[in-house]
Amino acid sequence: xxxxxxxxxxxxxxxxxxxxxxxxxxxxxxxxxxxxxxxxxxxxxxxxxxxxxxxxxxxxxxxxxxxxxxxxx
Amino acid sequence: xxxxxxxxxxxxxxxxxxxxxxxxxxxxxxxxxxxxxxxxxxxxxxxxxxxxxxxxxxxxxxxxxxxxxxxxxxxxxxxxxxxxxxxxxxxxxxxxxxxxxxxxxxxxxxxxxxxxxxxxxxxxxxxxxxxxxxxxxxxxxxxxxxxxxxxxxxxxxxxxxxxxxxxxxxxxxxxxxxxxxxxxxxxxxxxxxxxxxxxxxxxxxxxxxxxxxxxxxxxxxxxxxxxxxxxxxxxxxxxxxxxxxxxxxxxxxxxxxxxxxxxxxxxxxxxxxxxxxxxxxxxxxxxxxxxxxxxxxxxxxxxxxxxxxxxxxxxxxxxxxxxxxxxxxxxxxxxxxxxxxxxxxxxxxxxxxxxxxxxxxxxxxxxxxxxxxxxxxxxxxxxxxxxxxxxx
Numbered sequence: 001x002x003x004x005x006x007x008x009x010x011x012x013x014x015x016x017x018x019x020x021x022x023x024x025x026x027x028x029x030x031x032x033x034x035x036x037x038x039x040x041x042x043x044x045x046x047x048x049x050x051x052x053x054x055x056x057x058x059x060x061x062x063x064x065x066x067x068x069x070x071x072x073x
Numbered sequence: 074x075x076x077x078x079x080x081x082x083x084x085x086x087x088x089x090x091x092x093x094x095x096x097x098x099x100x101x102x103x104x105x106x107x108x109x110x111x112x113x114x115x116x117x118x119x120x121x122x123x124x125x126x127x128x129x130x131x132x133x134x135x136x137x138x139x140x141x142x143x144x145x146x147x148x149x150x151x152x153x154x155x156x157x158x159x160x161x162x163x164x165x166x167x168x169x170x171x172x173x174x175x176x177x178x179x180x181x182x183x184x185x186x187x188x189x190x191x192x193x194x195x196x197x198x199x200x201x202x203x204x205x206x207x208x209x210x211x212x213x214x215x216x217x218x219x220x221x222x223x224x225x226x227x228x229x230x231x232x233x234x235x236x237x238x239x240x241x242x243x244x245x246x247x248x249x250x251x252x253x254x255x256x257x258x259x260x261x262x263x264x265x266x267x268x269x270x271x272x273x274x275x276x277x278x279x280x281x282x283x284x285x286x287x288x289x290x291x292x293x294x295x296x297x298x299x300x301x302x303x304x305x306x307x308x309x310x311x312x313x314x315x316x317x318x319x320x321x322x323x324x325x326x327x328x329x330x331x332x333x334x335x336x337x338x339x340x341x342x343x344x345x346x347x348x349x350x351x352x353x354x355x356x357x358x359x360x361x362x363x364x365x366x367x368x369x370x371x372x373x374x375x376x377x378x379x380x381x382x383x384x385x386x387x388x389x390x391x392x393x394x395x396x397x398x399x400x401x402x403x404x405x406x407x408x409x410x411x412x413x414x415x416x417x418x419x420x421x422x423x424x425x426x427x428x429x430x431x432x433x434x435x436x437x438x439x440x441x442x443x444x445x446x447x448x449x450x451x452x453x454x455x456x457x458x459x460x461x462x463x464x465x
Contacts, residue, residue, distance in 0.1 A: 001448075001463045017448070020464075030458070038229070040232070041097075073097060
């Protein structure tokens with residue numbers, strides 16, 4: 001179980017607990033549940049790399065405590 | 074400026090019509106190439122030409138959320154705000170299905186509640202195929218009536234939040250709308266008539282045999298359940314060999330021809346089946362007695378028909394044994410479930426263990442009873458979203 005921090009630089013900072021083999025799509029659902037946005041409106045990026053929904057966190061090498069950027073579509 | 078709404082346009086739902094599409098999506102559309110090249114200076118007539126060239130519908134797709142041409146045209150319609158007649162023309166035209174869907178979408182966004190229901194419901198009869206672009210860029214197959222259903226029942230479609238419409242039954246209750254007449258109504262009526270006939274006979278039987286019929290279950294459900302259970306039983310029961318199954322159907326056909334007597338006997342069987350799930354202790358014994366009685370009756374009937382005499386006797390005996398086991402099994406296990414059960418001799422013992430195992434497993438698999446409340450809550454959320462629990 002890892003904990004990921006998502007920050008949208010506009011006031012929303014969210015800590016989400018998830019498994020390493022969850023996909024980005026699952027992570028978006030968890031974030032949506034916590035922030036109240038819709039899951040398909042959320043975009044998770046790291047600098048200019050937009051993370052795809054079908055790939056797992058482990059494959060993106062996202063580790064415990066790592067920060068991700070939260071944007072909206 | 075190209076992106077300003079026509080100053081003569083009315084406000085829709087209390088706002089600038091273009092604001093029906095939210096800010097981020099709106100900016101995406103303005104920056105889109107299709108919008109800049111094709112949608113510049115469109116009027117209602119030229120818009121029709123562009124609409125006829127559409128070949129798919131959808132919202133935004135891809136990592137950077139690119140809007141589809143369908144979205145751009147919706148935006149353009151919101152910008153120029155064509156007359157209602159034009160939109161109705163779009164919807165009524167039969168030749169171009171994407172023009173139809175475009176008109177329906179615009180109507181859903183801008184029309185009043187009565188208009189929405191009035192103009193979109195006829196489109197339920199259109200079953201043509203459509204191509205829909207999914208958010209990951211791939212295409213999927215859908216149909217016009219599915220899209221209309223989505224527009225009328227969901228509040229989000231093609232990445233646009235649809236304005237709220239009241240439910241149909243509220244409008245019917247306040248008299249604004251007529252109750253809906255489906256195009257399949259005649260077919261349903263035929264079905265209903267058939268069922269009603271059978272139900273009338275069942276009700277007749279129920280009166281004759283009655284102990285405690287109405288347990289708060291609707292007759293339709295029971296009837297369906299019985300029918301399902303009967304058909305289920307025909308296929309599953311090993312003692313019912315194929316001949317017997319066929320014989321029953323033949324009987325039923327003959328029954329229909331010969332009138333009520335035979336029907337009554339058949340329905341008596343069905344009634345017997347219906348009493349099965351009432352698992353009250355008082356009835357256990359009485360039911361068995363009744364079943365025995367019926368088993369003997371059936372035996373007699375089979376003898377009358379002059380068919381399968383030897384087999385019928387053994388079969389009814391087996392039935393009686395099986396039925397008694399049934400009753401005992403139910404009493405012992407105090408099963409309250411009304412769902413069709415499998416025969417005990419087939420998997421009696423084996424079923425105990427999977428059930429126990431399942432109970433044990435359910436304690437662990439969800440993880441929602443973890444001692445740490447944070448983790449328990451996270452697991453609860455995950456379970457509600459359909460995800461596996463956290464691995465600690």
